[in-house]
Amino acid sequence: MEMLSLKNEPIELRVAILKKMGYSSDGTFIFDSNGKMVVDPYVDEAVRIDNMVILHGSEIVLDSNPLSLAGYFEDHGEVF
Amino acid sequence: MSDDIPSNSDVLAGITKGLLEHAEEKAMAWVERFRNHEIIFIEDPCTIDRVKRQRKGPEWKMLGEVIKDRKLRLLAQMGLTLRELENDQEKTRSLRSKIHHRYGRDGLHIAEAVQNNIISNFIGLESPYIGEPVDLTNRVEKLLNDIEKYIVFIGPDDKGDVLVRRVSIRLDADVPDTLILFGAYKAKRVAISVRSKIEKAFSSYATSSVETKIKIIIFINKLN
Structure with a gap:
């Protein structure tokens, strides 16, 4: 599976991707379809649009950091 | 300004619209690939x-x-x-x-x-x-x-005699099978001095250590 980096992608594209997945953003944080702020359960912090990863498993939006990614691998296995 | 020549704001609006449409198209294609399990973001x-x-x-x-x-x-x-x-x-x-x-x-x-x-x-x-x-x-x-009970992380400002008391109390009260001291840089010297005092005071425990130039791990093990 290809890892597509959003590092150099503009905010408009990030927002558009999130919208297509049923999320929204105020330009900083991310909200789910119920308008609830998306919180990364592995670090217990709100996910910021400029540092997000979107992974499989019901389209999980997480903060991009080693603790969250290791947690994801523990829960889902190394699926990519 | 002539009706044929677009104003600056019209040009900007056109560029913005174009960029947004491009982002929309790109997002749509990428999300489809994501849903096909071809990519992750x-x-x-x-x-x-x-x-x-x-x-x-x-x-x-x-x-x-x-x-x-x-x-x-x-x-x-x-x-x-x-x-x-x-x-x-x-x-x-x-x-x-x-x-x-x-x-x-x-x-x-x-x-x-x-x-x-x-x-x-x-x-x-x-x-x-x-x-x-x-x-x-x-x-x-x-x-x-129970890491706080079994491992003593020695800080650079910790005093040797205070640590010896702390470690002795733990060995006397809990009688653990193993107690570990860790010190790095300045604290390495403190750890070594604590070890020698503990060795003298507790004949029922033996120590061993692993060390590098900057760090030391001292294992204090109960003798069977």
Whole structure:
């Protein structure tokens, strides 16, 4: 599976991707379809649009950091 | 201005509209690829690569075999990550802060114990004397779950005599099978002096150590 980096992608594209997945953003944080702020359960912090990863498993939006990614691998296995 | 020549604001609006439409099209194509399980979206590929590489490394293979508890496994992995990030102050600070925020001071100490090779050395020392793998798991998880009780992280400003008292009280009161002292840089010297005083005061315990130029891990083990 290809890892597509959003590092150099503009905010408009990030927002558009999130919208297509049923999320929204105020330009900083991310909200789910119920308008609830998306919180990364592995670090217990709100996910910021400029540092997000979107992974499989019901389209999980997480903060991009080693603790969250290791947690994801523990829960889902190394699926990519 | 002639009707044929667009104003600056019209040009800007056109460019913005064009960019948004382009973003929409790109997003649609990418999300479709995501849903087909062809791609995932990430910020920095290095972060994922580092985590994946670590999970394939020999130390994680050993730790992962022994540590079964999910929280402890995560913290152990973070210890390996902290070790790898030791030369990157900003990333180290950020990860330590996330570990502390989610798992508190004990969680950070568990990660530090792995970062500083304390747990791998402990497993290396204990495994020859333990029959069943499950017993080793219990022993290591007990140590990690009660890290403040079994590992003394010596700080650079800690006073030797205060530490000797603290360690003596623990050995007298809890009679643990193992108590571990860890010191780095300035604290290494303090750890060595505490060790020699404990050796003299407790004949029922034996010490051994693993050290590098800057760090020392001292194991104080109860004699059977």
